[in-house]
Amino acid sequence: MAEALTAETILGTTEDVLRRFGPAKATVVDVARALGVSHGSVYRHFPTKAALREAVTQRWLDRAHAGLAELVTAPTDPPQRLRDWLAALFEAKRRKALGDPELFATFQVLVAENSRVVAAHVAAMVDDLTEIVRSGVDSGHFTTADPRRTARAVFHATARYHDPAHASDWSGPDADDAFDAVVSLLVAGLRTGA
């Protein structure tokens, strides 16, 4: 068993254990027991409980990002690409929040204690947006003197549709129309230039 033990297997089981015991109670020993290995085997991959929690948080955040990266270079024009990317992010976050609220709540605790991982996740999002804004400037669709600053503004202006603090607003009947109104305003602003 121990020879098949990969970091990915440990992380999958850690998520199960977190779901079952909650973020306050879950321990490395619980994870090892669920895997049928010694806790030393787990520590060989993740030297501390904090390292394990950080890695499982990163995996959770990366999953929301999966699929977004390829939208950055989709063959549509940059305004449409921006819309699609923002809609995919909103959809991914909403699916996680509404599809499995208990696991979502669990990960809010982990996210709060792993600010470094969150900062890297946000930076990756802003990198994606910067690339879309840049390609819009190149194609003549967008105007901005500072694509990164503008991309960050787009990310901040859509916080209501990706920041977990707003999850309770994601299920209302107006959520999609309200999202669309914000994105349309931002795309219009990108066309003129801020």
Place this chain on the structure above:
Amino acid sequence: MAEALTAETILGTTEDVLRRFGPAKATVVDVARALGVSHGSVYRHFPTKAALREAVTQRWLDRAHAGLAELVTAPTDPPQRLRDWLAALFEAKRRKALGDPELFATFQVLVAENSRVVAAHVAAMVDDLTEIVRSGVDSGHFTTADPRRTARAVFHATARYHDPAHASDWSGPDADDAFDAVVSLLVAGLRTGA
């Protein structure tokens, strides 16, 4: 003493009592004791504890709004008026959050339990923004087919700068520049039309 007892006096004292005892422990009896009156005197103005808590929440939210209403009809052009209104809201919220973090945290509890009052507060904000957007359409500065929908989008797109869930982002060294980038993008979007 009892004859001088106004609703405003009671609400001011309720805020002090909330600050001192915290939102979980503060009672109507505590408020009456602090005022030197019977609790019946308090109940004459506010028939239940819930009514008192609702009223004190409303007063707290109204205070953030004070001063904003007159900016709606300021003699500057609508784009500048929009910037000034949004900056004043951000400043008011930030002052409350950073100037008295304990009272701010207390009111987050009250805000969470008084969703009707919060909804009315948000509606008043969106009304202000709608009026500015409309006057911008009239003056030819802004383009939109639906001023209210667009005003709501402006409110949602600036959530990071007025929603208390984001208070931890308000003190960073980049906060003002990030705010400015968002507002500039929105004003540009309003010029073109979404």
